Structures are given as C-alpha cells and as structure tokens.
Amino acid sequence: MREPTLWILHILAGIIILIFLGIHMGIMHLDTILTSLGVGYKNPLSWSSVLIRNKALFFTITYILLLGAALYHGFYGLRNILFELSLGKSAQKAVNWLLFFVGLFLFIYGGYAAIAAYVI
Amino acid sequence: MADQKEQETSVFTEEVIKEVIFRVHRFSPDDGKPPRMQDYKVPVKRGMTVLDGLHYIRDNLDSTLSYRFSCRMAICGSCGMFINNLPRLACKTQILELEADTIEVKPLPNYEVIKDLVPDLSDFFEKHRSVMPYLIREEEEEKIDPPTNEFLQTPDELERFLQFAYCTKCGLCLAGCPTVATDKVFLGPMALAQAFRYNSDTRDQGFEKRLELLCVPEGPWRCHFAGSCSEVCPKGVDPALGVQLLKGQIVFTKLGLKKPHKIAPLATEKPEAKRRPGIPEAPPRTVKKE
C-alpha cells in the first residue's frame, strides 16, 4: 500500500520544486533580465547578497523546504531507475534504506547550514 | 463503368511488383547454433502482408521456418513480430506499406525466444492472470457462474472500459515498453490496462482486491508515460491511457477525491422471451459441473 503514497509525494515534491527552484533559478541565473525588469538584484553570488539571503527568514524556510522536497524527489527518481533494473526483493530493501539514510544525512547537513547561516 | 472495371483489375492484380529481401531471425534450441539472420528473396504482389511473405518462404524456400499465426486478420494476436524496427502484427502489415527493399523480421523483443520468430508469452499471460481479469461480485447469489440473471449497465458505463476490452493479448505493447526492457517483474501495459478495465466496469466489485495487487513496486508506478505501448497497439486499445487512468483512479480514490463507481444491479425480472418455433434446444453440457 506504500507505493501510491510515495508516488503522489513525488509529484507534490515536484510541484514544490517547480515553484521554489523556479524562483531560485530566476534569482541566480536570470538576474540581469529580472533586474532590468525591476525585480531581483544584481550579482546574486556576491557576499553581500548572500548575507541578505542568509538573514531573510523567507529564504531560510524555503531553502529547507526545497532541500527536503528536492532530496525526496531526486532519490525517489533514482529509486525508480534502480528498481527498473530487475532488482530482487532484498536489493530493493537495501536501496530503500540506503537512499533513506543518505537523504536524511544530507537533509540534516544542509538544514544545519541554512539555519546556522541565519543565526550567525 | 469501364473506369470501375479498370480499377478493379489493377487492385486485384496478381502481377509481381517487386522483389524484397526478407532478413529473418533464425534460432533453434537443438541445432546448437547461436541465433542468426538469414536472407530470403520474396516476390511481392499487391496486398501481400509480411505474414504472406513468411508463408511464401515456408512453402517455397525453407520449410524449417517457425512462426506463430492463426487468424491472419489481426484478431487472434498470435503473429506479433519485430518488423523493420517496430513491434507489429505480421498479418496487419503490408509489405509495400513498409516502403523498404529489406524487411527485417525478428521475434518480439523483451520475451524469450522459443524458436525462430516464436516468442515465449507465458510470463505475459501470467501477469494478465495475476490482476484478476474477471468480474468479481460480493454477494453469493450474484456469483457469475452459473449466471442467474444479467447485470444492468448503461451504454455510457460500457464506454468507460469498452476500448480496453478490445485487447487481443498480442503482446506488442510489452515489446515496445522501455520499462519492460529491463524490468522482468513489471506487470506491463496490457495487464495494467486490463486491471483498469475491470476496475471501471460497473458490474465489478473487485477494486479493493485488485488494489492490493497493484500497490506494489511492480505496479503502475513503474510506468513513466513514454507511450510506446499505445503507439504499437494494433487494436487501438491505448494501454498507456489505461495505465495513467489506473494511477489516477488509485490515488484519487485513496485521497477520497473519487468515489467508487456505482454497482450495476442484477436484473430482477427474467426477460420474457419465448423460444421461436422450429429452433432446437441446446445440446446437453459436455462438461459435468460439480
């Protein structure tokens, strides 16, 4: 009964990523176009703009949300690909646990970085 | 009138239009040789199908060639082959339509090969069987066998699944499916479309039972809508449609966004039909029921 839940979460995570990674990509890579339209700011990778984002609660929260959604979406996709190589039942279990723990570790690590950047 | 005559003669002409090379996959389990391709020259007349070409080879050039066919009219689903880069029915594929001088005929991919062009479809049928492709009713007295009376279904309700009932179990869809190319246990487009077909039949109450069989890793979640199954399906069944609708059906039902379909009632009155005079009774059953 677990599969449909995992699948619909994959879709929901995809929608979250679409929105927040869309914003992120816009800020980072369409900055000249957006600033000429009057939104966003120049030099998004300069230390001063990093500081602005570090201290903005909106970015801290959406970074953590995006981190979780992207890790789930990416690892579910990887699981799909691995499962489709005719894995046996025990190999499937191993993949599940491996991806779960690696994902959890990365979530804690990245979440810590986002919070630390906000607090410092 | 003269015009029409002329047309008729040109359509039904017996004249050989061109000669093509049939490059045919050969393999026999007991001659000890590895699989190989063998060329045959086949004269082509208008209207000749790839199956006709194989008949020509078997009758005139090489009687050891094995292939499977029965109805030669795209009904039985026996003659699925990999013909010039697509899974197709040999009897539904015109040689001239392929517009090629070499016709490459291989057994359907993603199935084991028994001999020459004969794929082993037993896994495929096993997957079909595993999704309970039959009407399931809850009440004992409505059990379909032996039938007591008919179920009442509207034409609209019929059209919700009718298209999937056109499936001939030819197996082309699994030969086209990218997931089946690597995944042995994935149920595949045909079985999943059939699961949807019975789930959506108002005469059926087996949704919950089938749910358990479908909510597994090898269920519809392995489908990523490449759509190849629907492209190769010779009967317009569109199995990809069935698989996507099945995913939606399961997820939306689980989320409570979709109500289970209404159940077709058993007709209460027997239709008043009298045997017309002169029509004999059916012969007695030959198979005893216990």
Place this chain on the structure above:
Amino acid sequence: MANGTISKPENRLGIVGWFYAGSFSFERYAYILHRITGLGILLYFLLHIFGSSARISGQSSWESLMHFLGKPIFVAGEYLVFIAFCFHAMNGIRLILGELGFSIGKPGRPVYPYRISLNRQRPLLVVFMIIAVIFILLGGYDFFIAGH
C-alpha cells in the same frame, strides 16, 4: 545444454531499450531525456548542498569558492544544468498532467484510424517544449552575454 541445446535467448532489450527501441515518437525520447536530466540535476544538487554550505564559514572561504567556480568550464557546466532543469521542469508538468489523467482524454470506441492518448496530449508537449526553449535562450543570454 548437455545434448548441445542452447537455452532460450532472453532477447530483452536491456538499458539500450531505454534509449532506442524502434521508430517511436518524441515522447519516448522525452522519457529518456527526463531520466538523464534528472540524474544530472541530482548529481549537481548533491554537490551544491556541500558547495553552498561554504557560506557558514565566512566571507573569505565563500569568495574563494566562488572564484574557483567562476572558471568558464564550471559556468558552461552550470548552464548545462540550467538547460536540464528547464527541460525537466516543463516536461515534468506535462507528465504530472498526463499521469494523473488530465490531458490524455477519455476512453471511447476504438474506431479506425485510432486516436490515442499520446496524440491528445501532444499539443501540450509542443507548448511546454517551446516554453523550455525560451527559458533556455533567456538563460543563455544571462550566462554568457549579459555578464558574469
């Protein structure tokens, strides 16, 4: 095997079948592109988690990392990831709609010539691919022409 027989050839296409299995329409190739771009983005993302954590160790380590990543090869690599994201996102919307059953039509009577779900959602595919290309071009302008 003992008496010289060969076991049944499996004839499964294998991973080759993900990439090519015959003359199929664009959706089949969108499928494999979705897979490749997904894996590429995932790889980048994992590196990105560690890279952007450099900001908690202060200005100098951040700026030296940014200086290092400013090399043309990394910028080009990043643009590839940007392209992958544009495709994956737009194709992803199409897939969500299709897989939940919204853009693929309803079952009907199969009347020849058959019209299948793939045909019904194709306009959507075209529209989303055009949007993806527009974003890719805008990004290219920003990456290579307007600065950095």
